[in-house]
Amino acid sequence: MxxxxxxxxxxxxxxxxxxxxxxxxxEVVPYNKALEEIKKRKDIEGIIFTGGxxxxxxxxxxxxxxxxxxxxxxxxxxxxxMQLMAHTLGGEVINxxxxxxxxxxxxxxxxKIFEGLEKEEIxxxxxxxxxxxxxxxxxxxxxxxxxxxxxxxxxxxxxxALQFHPEVNHSVxxxxxxxNFATKICGAKKDWTMANxxxxxxxxxxxxxxxxxxxxxxxxxxDSSVAAALISKAVGENLTCIFVDHGLMRKNxxxxxxxxxxxxxxxxxxxxxxxxxxxxxxxxxxxxxxxxIIGEEFIRVFEEEGEKIKSVxxxxxxxxxxxxxxxxxxxxxxxxxxxxxxxxxxxxDFKDIIEPLRMLFKDEVRAxxxxxxxxxxxxxxxxxxxxxxxxxVIGEITKEKLEILRDADKIFRDELEKAKLxxxxxxxxxxxxxxxxxxxxxxRTYDYTxxxxxxxxxxxxxxxxxxxxxxxxxKVSNRIVNEVDHIxxxxxxxxxxxxxxxxxx
Ligand code: XMP
Numbered sequence: 001m002x003x004x005x006x007x008x009x010x011x012x013x014x015x016x017x018x019x020x021x022x023x024x025x026x027e028v029v030p031y032n033k034a035l036e037e038i039k040k041r042k043d044i045e046g047i048i049f050t051g052g053x054x055x056x057x058x059x060x061x062x063x064x065x066x067x068x069x070x071x072x073x074x075x076x077x078x079x080x081x082m083q084l085m086a087h088t089l090g091g092e093v094i095n096x097x098x099x100x101x102x103x104x105x106x107x108x109x110x111x112k113i114f115e116g117l118e119k120e121e122i123x124x125x126x127x128x129x130x131x132x133x134x135x136x137x138x139x140x141x142x143x144x145x146x147x148x149x150x151x152x153x154x155x156x157x158x159x160x161a162l163q164f165h166p167e168v169n170h171s172v173x174x175x176x177x178x179x180n181f182a183t184k185i186c187g188a189k190k191d192w193t194m195a196n197x198x199x200x201x202x203x204x205x206x207x208x209x210x211x212x213x214x215x216x217x218x219x220x221x222x223d224s225s226v227a228a229a230l231i232s233k234a235v236g237e238n239l240t241c242i243f244v245d246h247g248l249m250r251k252n253x254x255x256x257x258x259x260x261x262x263x264x265x266x267x268x269x270x271x272x273x274x275x276x277x278x279x280x281x282x283x284x285x286x287x288x289x290x291x292x293i294i295g296e297e298f299i300r301v302f303e304e305e306g307e308k309i310k311s312v313x314x315x316x317x318x319x320x321x322x323x324x325x326x327x328x329x330x331x332x333x334x335x336x337x338x339x340x341x342x343x344x345x346x347x348x349d350f351k352d353i354i355e356p357l358r359m360l361f362k363d364e365v366r367a368x369x370x371x372x373x374x375x376x377x378x379x380x381x382x383x384x385x386x387x388x389x390x391x392x393v394i395g396e397i398t399k400e401k402l403e404i405l406r407d408a409d410k411i412f413r414d415e416l417e418k419a420k421l422x423x424x425x426x427x428x429x430x431x432x433x434x435x436x437x438x439x440x441x442x443x444r445t446y447d448y449t450x451x452x453x454x455x456x457x458x459x460x461x462x463x464x465x466x467x468x469x470x471x472x473x474x475k476v477s478n479r480i481v482n483e484v485d486h487i488x489x490x491x492x493x494x495x496x497x498x499x500x501x502x503x504x505x
Contacts, residue, residue, distance in 0.1 A: 001026060001188070002019050002024060002044075002046045002186065002188060003027055003029060003034070003037065003044050003047050004026060004027065004028045004029070004047075004050060005028075005031050005047060005049050005064070005081070006030050006031060007031050007050050007052030007084070008050075008052040008053055009052045009053070009078075009079065009080065010051075011050065011165060011168060012028055012325070013322065014167045015167045016028050016361075018174075019048075019178060019182060020192060020364070022182060023191065023193060024183075024189070024190055024191075024192055028325050031063075031064055034047070034068065035064075035065050035067060035068050038071060045073070045182075045187060045188045046075070046181065046182060046185065046188060047068070047073055047076070048076045048078065048178075048181075049077040049082075049084060049085065050078055050079075050081055051079030051165065052079070052081075054080060055093075055128070055129050056083050056129065057095075063084070064084055069085075069088070072157075074159070074160070074185045075158070075159050075160070076160045076161065076181045077161035077162070078161070078165060078166070078167070079126070079127055079162075079165060080127075081161065082131060082163055083127075083130070083131060085135075086131040086134070086138075086152070086161070089135035089138075090135045090136060091131055091133050091134050093130065096128055096129065096146070096147075098128075099126075099127070099128045100126075100130075100146045100147060101127075102125065102126075103123070103170055104122070104123055104144045104146075104150075104164065105123075105144060106120070106122075106150045106164070107119060107143055108120075108121055109140070109142065111142075111153055112184050113151070113160050113162075113181055114141070114142070114177065115180050115184060116180070123144075123165070123166070123174065124165045124171045125144070125147070125163065126164075127147075130163060131152065131161075131163070134149065137156065138152045138154045139155075140152055141153045144163075147163055150163045151163065166178050194367045194370075194371040197368060197371075198230065198233075198368060202234045203234075204356075205230070205231055205235065205356060208352075209234065209238065209313070209314055209354070212235075212313030213238050213240065213309070213311060213314070214231055214235055214312070214313070214314045214315075215241075215306065215309065215312045215315055216228055216239065216240070216242070216318075217302060218241040218243040218261070218268075220243065220249065220253060220256075220257040220381075220384075221381060221383075221384060222378070222379060222381050223320055223365060225257070225374060225378050225381075226357060226369040226372065226379070228261060228266065229261075229369065229372040229374050230356050230357075230368065230372060231316055231356060232261075232264050233265075237267050239267065240266070240267040240309055241261060241266055241269065242269050242306065243268065243271065244298055244301045244302060245270055245271060245272050245273060245274065246273055246294065246297070247273065247274025247275070247277055247278060247399075248277065248387065248388030248390045248397075249388055249389070250384070250388075250409060250413075251406040251407065252410075256377060256378065257378075258270050260374065269305055271305055273301050276301065277297055278397065278399060280293050281294070282396075282397075285396050287505035290387060290390050290391060291390075291391065294386070294387045294390055295387075313350060314350055314351060314354050315350045315352075315353050316353070316354045316355070316356070317355050318355075318357055319355040319358050320357050320358070320360055320361065320362060321357075321359055321361050322361065366379045383426060383460065385503060389402055389406070389409075391503055391504070391505035392409075392428060392430045392431065392503065392504065392505070394431065394504060394505060395433030396433075401431055404484060404485070404486050404487065405429060405430075405431040405450075407484045408431070408484045408487060409429040411476060411480050412429045412476050413427060413428070415472060416454070416468075416472070416476075421466070421468065423466070424454055424455075425457050425458075425460075425463075426453075426455050426457070426463075427452075427453065427466070429450055429453070430451040430452075432448065432449045432450065432451055432504075434448070436488065438488030445488045447486045447487055448486055448488070448489075449487075449488075449489040449491060450480060450487045450489070451490075451491050451493050451504070452473070452490065452491070452493065453465075453504070454468055454493075455496075455497070455502055457497075461497075462498065463496060463497040464496045465493060465494050465495060465496055473492055476490075
């Protein structure tokens with residue numbers, strides 16, 4: 001495995017993704033835990049230092065122990081990682097007068113890290129400081145116009161460093177450089193596959209849980225569904241999944257979740273709580289109040305069901321790797337409050353938490369789900385807010401409005417799935433609280449306005465509205481007004497985030 005040592009660079013997760021894309025296992029640790037981790041583990045074949053926003057001369061900039069270079073594990077320093085390597089080993093780093101930013105041509109020397117590549121390569125630079133004097137034992141292996149030491153190596157000690165970012169797509173053969181490092185310099189094997197992961201995870205869960213009982217709140221989202229499938233494979237009926245159907249799911253969704261898990265060997269409980277939720281929500285129009293009511297009611301239902309189970313030893317959660325990395329990999333397990341549960345149900349007296357997806361990125365979770373035989377519609381599911389359609393029916397929620405929205409939303413989603421557009425990450429319909437005058441046949445209508453929302457985004461923190469071709473919008477609009485009663489006007493949301501959010505409430 002390759003260990004990525006994080007110095008705060010914006011691409012740290014991307015480096016790990018790139019290595020895993022090569023089917024080589026990779027983890028990320030913060031720089032101040034790196035040495036300890038390397039000494040503790042026997043399986044580390046190579047280390048990558050990420051970039052970072054600091055200068056090595058700043059008083060509080062992240063540093064690394066010199067000892068790490070003596071452990072005979074190959075190291076690749078990237079950007080700040082390179083400067084730190086040079087600085088720590090007695091080289092010099094200078095504050096260049098200008099920032100070098102963007103695509104840059106480098107001239108490379110013969111080196112294992114550039115094997116199979118061109119003499120001239122296009123790479124992505126983003127730095128101010130640069131190495132001005134090599135540490136002892138190092139040689140220059142690439143230069144650019146503004147950066148005489150664009151890459152350096154101490155071949156004998158297997159220390160390599162690149163001033164640029166091979167992990168970014170703009171570095172044309174960056175992936176090959178990372179691959180050369182991992183396979184040719186570190187000797188890592190490409191044997192990290194989801195099939196292997198599934199096997200090992202099942203074995204680990206069996207060992208940890210033994211005959212214990214596991215409880216999982218299943219929302220029907222990707223993470224909890226995959227966690228359920230995995231744990232159920234390991235412990236069968238010792239896993240109890242509680243699926244609270246709050247009646248705010250999309251069309252057929254509750255039944256799909258039930259069909260996927262009912263006969264899968266686990267103890268599956270579907271609680272039909274639609275009436276309870278709708279009663280609580282009656283007359284409520286404020287979005288925050290809706291969210292709060294749903295969160296609280298959810299816990300109440302979960303508690304009531306949980307109390308019927310005699311004893312629970314483990315609480316399972318679908319925490320995934322980006323949450324773990326972002327939380328700084330603290331010593332104690334970080335407990336992600338499930339968006340549906342809104343915190344841990346404190347009535348449950350359990351020994352421990354199991355989080356079998358803790359080491360996986362989202363697309364790996366999906367691949368694992370496929371490996372475990374989950375249907376595509378579960379595995380490819382888009383993010384869906386815990387409060388469900390309650391925040392997509394604007395204003396007061398009624399069963400009738402939910403039905404209208406479900407039917408319209410299904411048509412929109414079906415048509416977009418057929419269209420197979422690229423770069424579209426989330427799409428849904430919103431039933432506004434606005435009614436307008438229309439005409440159907442010879443009659444005047446006074447019905448709801450439906451809004452369609454589709455966004456392109458990588459992180460869901462910012463998003464652009466998707467440029468859906470007119471013909472598709474036209475077809476969706478025609479189908480909805482013809483097939484769904486009480487909608488006589490449809491608008492397309494053309495705001496990005498910010499200033500809008502993805503959801504309307
Ligand atoms: P916004 O509307 O904040 O949404 O731009 C960003 C992403 O988060 C999803 N979302 C939620 N997910 N519980 C969740 O688990 C929630 O309460 C919630 N609200 C919004 C939203 O669908 C989008 O993907």
